[in-house]
Amino acid sequence: MKFHAWSSWSGSSRRKMRASDIDIISSLEAGTSTSADAVEWAMSLLLNNPGALAKAQEEIDACVGQPARLIEAADLPKLQYLWCIIMETLRLYPPTPLLLPHESANDCTVSGFHVPMGTMLLVNTFAIHRDPEIWDRPGSFMPESYQRGMLDDEYLFCFVCRFLGENSEGKMFNPFGMGRRRCPGENLGTQMVGLALGTMIQCFNWERVGDDLVDMTEGAGLTIPKKVPLEAFYEPRASMANLLS
């Protein structure tokens, strides 16, 4: 895996990043563009919520310690706040908002609706993830609302932990589908997003290009790209200068 945005870094002045700089390369093509979309949405959310960005940076610094080194896959289970940011991003902007089309193999009845054999079925994950009857403040980015305890031992369990307890609204969290055709690249995808986003947060300070918030309008398509690609300023953090030069 390699990230182009700073692969040719040689100076210390501030630069502008475009969404096209987020380029996750791996030997497996499938799922990499959805992962890159997720990184772009997450960074956009963080630029609009600088407090969350600062908190994630602090968490990474504390986890890595001194001397500084780049984060690794083995660090991800310890980076709980970063993980919550990724989960909240996948809730608000699920990279495949209608999952993939499925076909009913037999006649069946679901919640009183008759579904004939051979019907194409789409699951509107985007709508489920923002259903006000399920989620508290569904349109808000609230990474801290994930319950910490669940993340300590089994970090993947955070898939079901936005407001545990009476509400258990996270049970409706479904960005990877479910059942036999659930995404087989889930672990790889979340690790790629974690490493890419975590490295960007660790190495650079980020700022919006102007005073306006980053435009969060969704583009059209089977996946969910940003309508207006992200642009942001970034500069290397003093503490990472040696590693980046």
Ligand code: HEM
């Ligand atoms: C954040 C990253 C990713 C997200 C959000 C995601 C999401 C999804 C979703 C929603 C489905 C359809 C599930 C369904 O229809 O019920 C799917 C299927 C699939 N994904 Fe992913 N994916 C990601 C990354 C990856 C990666 C990295 C790979 C491979 C390296 C991958 C490989 C596949 C394959 C092969 C299927 C088809 C499975 C089947 O039909 O049996 N995905 N993914």
